[in-house]
Amino acid sequence: MSFVSEFKTRASEKSRDLRHRSVIRTALRSYEVVRDKRKAAFQSWESARQAAAETKWEAINHLDEHLVALTSKLEARGTKVHWASNGVQAREIISQILRDKKARTIIKSKAMTSEEIHLNHALEKEGFTVVESDLGEFIVQLRHEPPYHIVFPSMHLTRGEIKDLFQKELGDAPSDSPEELTMVARRVMRQKYITADVGFTGGNFAIAETGMISITENEGNARLTAALPKTMITLMGIEKVLPRFSDLALFLPMLATAGAGQPMTCYNTMYSGPRQPGECDGPEEWHVILLDNRRTELLADAEQRDSLHCIRCGACLNVCPIFRNVGGHTYGTTYSGPVGAVITPHLRGLQDWKHLSNASSLCGACTEACPVKIDLHHHLLQNRRNASASEPAFFERLAYKIFAFVASRPVLWSFAKKFGRLTQPLQRLVTGGVIDPARQWTKTRDLPPIAPESFKEWWAKRKESQAE
Amino acid sequence: MKNVETILSEREKILGRIREALKVSAPPPGSHDETSAHSTTESPASHAREWLPSVGESSAEQFALFTKNAADLKADFQLLASRAELPAALKKIANDEKWSRFASHGGELSNFASASLGLPVLETDKGYDVQEMEKCDAGITECDALIAQTGGVVVTTRSAGGRALSVLPPHHIVIARREQLVADLPAAFALLQQKYAANYPSMISFITGPSRTGDIERILVLGAHGPKKLTIFCF
Numbered sequence: 001m002s003f004v005s006e007f008k009t010r011a012s013e014k015s016r017d018l019r020h021r022s023v024i025r026t027a028l029r030s031y032e033v034v035r036d037k038r039k040a041a042f043q044s045w046e047s048a049r050q051a052a053a054e055t056k057w058e059a060i061n062h063l064d065e066h067l068v069a070l071t072s073k074l075e076a077r078g079t080k081v082h083w084a085s086n087g088v089q090a091r092e093i094i095s096q097i098l099r100d101k102k103a104r105t106i107i108k109s110k111a112m113t114s115e116e117i118h119l120n121h122a123l124e125k126e127g128f129t130v131v132e133s134d135l136g137e138f139i140v141q142l143r144h145e146p147p148y149h150i151v152f153p154s155m156h157l158t159r160g161e162i163k164d165l166f167q168k169e170l171g172d173a174p175s176d177s178p179e180e181l182t183m184v185a186r187r188v189m190r191q192k193y194i195t196a197d198v199g200f201t202g203g204n205f206a207i208a209e210t211g212m213i214s215i216t217e218n219e220g221n222a223r224l225t226a227a228l229p230k231t232m233i234t235l236m237g238i239e240k241v242l243p244r245f246s247d248l249a250l251f252l253p254m255l256a257t258a259g260a261g262q263p264m265t266c267y268n269t270m271y272s273g274p275r276q277p278g279e280c281d282g283p284e285e286w287h288v289i290l291l292d293n294r295r296t297e298l299l300a301d302a303e304q305r306d307s308l309h310c311i312r313c314g315a316c317l318n319v320c321p322i323f324r325n326v327g328g329h330t331y332g333t334t335y336s337g338p339v340g341a342v343i344t345p346h347l348r349g350l351q352d353w354k355h356l357s358n359a360s361s362l363c364g365a366c367t368e369a370c371p372v373k374i375d376l377h378h379h380l381l382q383n384r385r386n387a388s389a390s391e392p393a394f395f396e397r398l399a400y401k402i403f404a405f406v407a408s409r410p411v412l413w414s415f416a417k418k419f420g421r422l423t424q425p426l427q428r429l430v431t432g433g434v435i436d437p438a439r440q441w442t443k444t445r446d447l448p449p450i451a452p453e454s455f456k457e458w459w460a461k462r463k464e465s466q467a468e
Numbered sequence: 469m470k471n472v473e474t475i476l477s478e479r480e481k482i483l484g485r486i487r488e489a490l491k492v493s494a495p496p497p498g499s500h501d502e503t504s505a506h507s508t509t510e511s512p513a514s515h516a517r518e519w520l521p522s523v524g525e526s527s528a529e530q531f532a533l534f535t536k537n538a539a540d541l542k543a544d545f546q547l548l549a550s551r552a553e554l555p556a557a558l559k560k561i562a563n564d565e566k567w568s569r570f571a572s573h574g575g576e577l578s579n580f581a582s583a584s585l586g587l588p589v590l591e592t593d594k595g596y597d598v599q600e601m602e603k604c605d606a607g608i609t610e611c612d613a614l615i616a617q618t619g620g621v622v623v624t625t626r627s628a629g630g631r632a633l634s635v636l637p638p639h640h641i642v643i644a645r646r647e648q649l650v651a652d653l654p655a656a657f658a659l660l661q662q663k664y665a666a667n668y669p670s671m672i673s674f675i676t677g678p679s680r681t682g683d684i685e686r687i688l689v690l691g692a693h694g695p696k697k698l699t700i701f702c703f
Contacts, residue, residue: 027686041521048519053497054512064486083479136683178684220679220694227631249653250516264618264676273670280592281630300489
């Protein structure tokens with residue numbers, strides 16, 4: 001099955017699934033309330049957005065300089081920096097480190113880049129044990145499914161389903177109270193931080209000025225992952241740079257507000273090296289892997305370059321009417337929602353993923369929600385334009401050619417109207433069915449009847465009656 | 469040697485693609501808009517203070533704000549009249565929670581706090597056994613700053629006894645002085661820069677409330693993996 005037909009099948013299933021709708025609606029309604037309250041606490045959210053957009057513009061449009069500065073600062077304090085052009089290279093670098101360290105168990109904090117390169121699957125195939133420590137990621141890992149949402153991985157599940165899952169997979173689920181279920185995960189994970197050979201993290205921001213990687217999280221799992229194992233690996237997209245340390249004073253509260261309606265995420269931690277002389281703990285080795293994976297192709301598209309400004313807050317997913325109806329898994333991509341629809345065609349091929357840009361009402365809610373002002377809904381339009389320019393749809397073009405031919409010839413047009421009026425009652429008999437010529441339209445919508453009299457006919461009649 | 473060559477060439481390949489891509493310039497955000505937020509000579513985020521949530525002028529206002537924010541985060545903030553009140557306040561917690569041992573680090577305030585408890589203590593300064601720390605009922609640390617704007621604290625490997633002490637034990641106790649309160653996030657970053665720019669600690673952490681998760685039905689649960697409780701003493 002092609003990506004587009006899979007998308008359509010899943011979308012129509014999910015949008016009819018009432019349980020799914022109510023779970024998502026409940027989760028996102030509370031999000032909107034708290035986010036709006038946090039936004040209102042800003043003296044000027046709009047000025048902050050503009051400054052954040054300008055800061056990311058500066059970072060992305062001088063990306064080479066910032067990456068060079070970042071790397072040399074990191075290396076100066078003993079961090080090993082690796083560069084990976086694609087997922088295969090990144091996975092190979094990671095496996096090599098694990099083999100060198102004779103590692104068996106890897107504890108991971110949440111990293112969408114690792115989903116992007118399908119890391120867990122590859123490492124498990126090589127015999128390594130991979131443990132996701134973020135609660136939501138741990139839950140979807142137990143279910144053998146990808147995260148549902150880039151910020152809230154298990155948003156689609158009810159507490160009852162999570163209780164059953166824990167009972168089945170861990171043999172430990174005292175009740176369906178979120179508190180008790182969280183404590184189950186806490187108990188399971190506690191020793192794993194201590195005994196794991198390698199800690200693996202993503203990165204939210206990389207500071208060029210000081211050579212730091214900043215990690216944002218609520219649970220403390222990334223803090224522990226970066227504190228206890230002897231070796232630490234961080235995988236991060238090259239677009240994550242910010243020029244200055246002080247830029248974080250703006251970006252940390254904005255990420256928290258846009259992402260989860262929090263004033264600040266619980267832990268925002270900047271790492272600038274492995275354990276330094278005089279420090280009592282921390283990893284002996286820190287490997288940072290900078291991942292391209294076709295981000296440079298997106299960079300080359302000046303029109304859509306600003307989509308690399310994305311800080312992965314998930315705000316555009318939360319407000320998107322399409323996401324709310326079809327859900328995260330329907331997209332079949334690592335990054336879903338509006339930003340996923342914009343960037344996936346660049347990261348994974350325009351023709352295979354152009355349908356995501358059509359799955360939009362172009363309402364612009366995403367653009368309005370974006371804390372770094374990415375022009376998301378216009379980029380969806382540009383993807384549609386680019387897709388049809390590079391591979392025009394034959395039948396669509398033919399249909400419009402015929403329409404243009406008929407519509408620009410008054411005699412043909414008036415004949416078509418009369419013919420339509422005569423034949424429409426026949427179409428009614430088969431409407432929505434397989435032999436309906438207008439099926440693509442009528443299976444989900446009404447086809448309005450053609451007016452019994454056109455304006456032109458009415459006008460001619462009126463003039464006639466006045467002349468009398 | 470082959471390995472080194474591949475690494476170098478991958479780096480050059482990626483930087484090469486970036487430089488090629490950036491030959492075509494992209495319009496700055498809002499460039500069609502006359503009301504750009506800043507002049508071209510300074511950093512766009514340099515006026516962040518004017519846009520972030522307001523913090524009030526006086527120190528009293530800022531303490532009131534910190535108290536309110538900490539309460540919203542479900543952290544326990546205790547503003548003491550003097551340092552002499554600390555031992556009793558700390559003992560009360562230790563008794564209520566039936567501590568049998570705790571972890572701490574060397575420092576003027578943390579030593580004072582530790583000494584007042586009279587319980588077995590794990591000191592992290594010269595290295596420690598992680599399994600032993602895991603058995604501790606609390607971690608007592610100093611900090612670099614309290615931030616009125618967020619109700620949070622800033623710790624570093626240097627100010628707070630390493631990376632794990634402030635996150636592994638189930639109760640994190642912070643001991644701070646009144647003059648460590650800063651108004652807002654820009655002030656906290658400026659302080660860190662001024663204090664450490666020559667040689668940053670390998671970890672700087674902004675801790676805003678006790679560890680939490682909302683991953684099950686978006687319902688708040690405290691103590692996901694880090695401390696279930698955060699208590700901040702200030703005098």
